[in-house]
Amino acid sequence: MDEKEKIKKMAEFRAWLEKRIEEVETELGGLRVLLGFTDTSLLEKGFKRAEMVKPSPTPPQVMPSTPPETALPLPTREYGETIPLKTVTGDLLADMYVAEDSMRIVLPKDKNFDVNIPPFTSFLVERVLAKMQEKDHEAAGTGDIAPDKILSYNIIRDGDTIREVTIKNIRPERLQELKSTIRWTLEKMYEKMKQTSSV
Numbered sequence: 591m592d593e594k595e596k597i598k599k600m601a602e603f604r605a606w607l608e609k610r611i612e613e614v615e616t617e618l619g620g621l622r623v624l625l626g627f628t629d630t631s632l633l634e635k636g637f638k639r640a641e642m643v644k645p646s647p648t649p650p651q652v653m654p655s656t657p658p659e660t661a662l663p664l665p666t667r668e669y670g671e672t673i674p675l676k677t678v679t680g681d682l683l684a685d686m687y688v689a690e691d692s693m694r695i696v697l698p699k700d701k702n703f704d705v706n707i708p709p710f711t712s713f714l715v716e717r718v719l720a721k722m723q724e725k726d727h728e729a730a731g732t733g734d735i736a737p738d739k740i741l742s743y744n745i746i747r748d749g750d751t752i753r754e755v756t757i758k759n760i761r762p763e764r765l766q767e768l769k770s771t772i773r774w775t776l777e778k779m780y781e782k783m784k785q786t787s788s789v
Contacts, residue, residue: 613708616778620713623774669694675773683776686769692758693765695772703752705745707779710752714775719743719757722764 669687675695676682683701687694697703705711719741726740739759746754760768 613712616709617713617717619778620709620717620771620774623771673769675776677777677780681780683773683780686772688765688769691760691762692756693760693768694757695755697752697754697776699753701780701783703776703779703783704750705747705752706750707782709775709778714771715743715745718768718771726759 669689669692671688673686673688674682675684675686682698684695684697687696703710723741723743726735729735730737730740741757741759741761741764743755743757745752746756755772757768
């Protein structure tokens, strides 16, 4: 490999590093959001910060979820609350329909929220939804909840474009966390979409 080729490879590697740093920083922001919710919930229940349990150094294996391509939407049901998720400038990110133990997030047809844009898969799906589902599987295994109460989620796509996300069997204490986390995720995705379109 000549010197010119080495410089080209180094430049490509540097660009990859910049992209990974941006993705990790975005994911870190989401983890801080979740940590804030956890701290608030614990403090409301009378815990002191020193009593909060530190996370395990070895995270558990994430159980595979239903592939988005084969996922079916939730059956039609009454949603008691409709929340339009908007940016600070008023751009619509999605309409969120919330029932007692489920929610349906419908993304606007005029916006292409690609499933590959961070932090959708790396954070919302893998770090939030899959982890909640995993904890429910463990709780069902010990008899703490019924197997039919395990959280499940479906991602309805048109190619790589996300059209809907449906979540059911949401425990009451998770509802507000999911509302805020989904809003935060879509805001970050939209920011990246606008940056790309302006280039």
